[in-house]
Amino acid sequence: MKINDNYLRLKESYLFSIIARKVTEYKGANPGKEVVSLGIGDVTLPLAPVVVEAMQNAVLEMGKAETFRGYAPEQGYSFLRKTIAAYYAAKGVELSEGEVFVSDGAKSDLGNILDIFSTENTVLIPDPVYPVYVDTNIMAGRNIVYLDGSEANNFLPLPDWNIKADIIYLCSPNNPTGAVYSMEQLAEWVAYAREHNSVILFDSAYEAFIQDKALPTSIYQIDGARECAIEFCSLSKTAGFTGIRCGYTVVPMDLVRGGTPLNKLWLRRQTTKFNGVAYIVQRGAEAVFTPEGLRQTKASVEYYMENARMIAETLTDLGIWFTGGKNSPYIWLKCPGGLSSWEFFDMLLEKCGIVGTPGAGFGRNGEGFFRLTAFGSRENVIRAMERLESGQPW
Numbered sequence: 060m061k062i063n064d065n066y067l068r069l070k071e072s073y074l075f076s077i078i079a080r081k082v083t084e085y086k087g088a089n090p091g092k093e094v095v096s097l098g099i100g101d102v103t104l105p106l107a108p109v110v111v112e113a114m115q116n117a118v119l120e121m122g123k124a125e126t127f128r129g130y131a132p133e134q135g136y137s138f139l140r141k142t143i144a145a146y147y148a149a150k151g152v153e154l155s156e157g158e159v160f161v162s163d164g165a166k167s168d169l170g171n172i173l174d175i176f177s178t179e180n181t182v183l184i185p186d187p188v189y190p191v192y193v194d195t196n197i198m199a200g201r202n203i204v205y206l207d208g209s210e211a212n213n214f215l216p217l218p219d220w221n222i223k224a225d226i227i228y229l230c231s232p233n234n235p236t237g238a239v240y241s242m243e244q245l246a247e248w249v250a251y252a253r254e255h256n257s258v259i260l261f262d263s264a265y266e267a268f269i270q271d272k273a274l275p276t277s278i279y280q281i282d283g284a285r286e287c288a289i290e291f292c293s294l295s296k297t298a299g300f301t302g303i304r305c306g307y308t309v310v311p312m313d314l315v316r317g318g319t320p321l322n323k324l325w326l327r328r329q330t331t332k333f334n335g336v337a338y339i340v341q342r343g344a345e346a347v348f349t350p351e352g353l354r355q356t357k358a359s360v361e362y363y364m365e366n367a368r369m370i371a372e373t374l375t376d377l378g379i380w381f382t383g384g385k386n387s388p389y390i391w392l393k394c395p396g397g398l399s400s401w402e403f404f405d406m407l408l409e410k411c412g413i414v415g416t417p418g419a420g421f422g423r424n425g426e427g428f429f430r431l432t433a434f435g436s437r438e439n440v441i442r443a444m445e446r447l448e449s450g451q452p453w
């Protein structure tokens with residue numbers, strides 16, 4: 060018996076446990092001093108009322124013999140797939156119901172999609188990055204090439220045509236950097252992928268946070284993307300579904316590799332290894348896309364974006380370089396005074412009682428940078444920004 064010893068090559072992730080330990084130590088040493096967290100990557104506002112009502116109705120249906128439902132279709136109920144296709148149509152993207160796969164969230168699908176690709180593929184992953192892309196490929200033993208995000212390219216790396224990559228991860232708006240690719244930049248990626256016969260795995264989990272109408276909210280808004288990209292999206296941040304669990308993945312029929320439509324492979328993978336998302340959850344998800352649901356969830360997004368705007372404004376006043384905050388709930392700042400990510404973390408906690416996330420936890424190129432998030436309460440953001448403006452400990 061042999062284990063998959065690729066797992067032994069994974070780096071232990073101590074990031075959030077070290078943060079938790081440091082905060083506990085600080086609180087122990089400074090009783091009565093209040094800590095404000097701008098490090099949180101989870102939503103804090105409750106579900107929209109229309110979503111709650113839809114799920115309540117679905118629960119009642121499940122309690123009656125006439126409307127009870129057992130196993131859901133693995134790809135999602137038709138009512139939700141059609142609703143998601145209509146959501147895309149409103150952004151000018153035509154999708155058929157069969158191209159939409161409902162899931163229990165983007166994280167699962169981002170990991171599971173790798174089942175349909177050979178482990179011999181070379182994977183291109185931007186750095187800094189959402190760690191799931193890296194770890195899932197290490198688990199499978201794939202060769203990873205990193206693409207440098209930096210202050211010079213505003214953390215929006217473009218293709219290096221000399222590198223041959225088979226699978227490319229793009230996340231826009233980006234976690235952790237908050238940076239968003241423009242239409243032209245994404246078009247360059249699509250051109251690269253088509254030329255090299257690669258597949259782009261496009262993570263649009265934060266698309267609902269894009270405010271600038273000129274920026275793409277789906278890679279399929281770029282001509283030719285249907286033949287080279289799979290898109291992953293989630294209701295986690297859009298509609299507060301982090302605990303409810305629902306996302307969707309789009310695999311266009313036109314995406315063919317090795318003579319086989321990838322839609323067919325993904326359908327086979329899902330029907331074999333996945334048993335669908337709960338009916339109650341899918342009714343809640345459907346409600347998100349109704350006019351009233353879109354209005355109510357947009358109000359939450361706007362609340363977070365006002366937080367982001369306030370953080371960005373303070374950083375601008377303080378002359379601190381940053382990306383994000385305008386079309387994304389993440390703000391990625393350059394640690395002032397040449398401090399390392401962890402030095403800045405310690406200083407912010409000690410002097411201002413503010414907690415953020417050291418950029419070094421998101422890859423080599425994250426060193427010297429720091430992530431703040433807009434998912435906290437308005438009161439906390441105001442308090443934290445006042446402390447930053449008056450403290451400026453660096």
Ligand code: PLP
Pocket residue numbers: 100163164165166167189230233234262264292293294295301305306
């Ligand atoms: N993709 C990115 C970039 C994320 O930041 C997250 C969650 O933080 C996810 C995907 C996972 O989303 P879900 O909750 O749908 O699994």
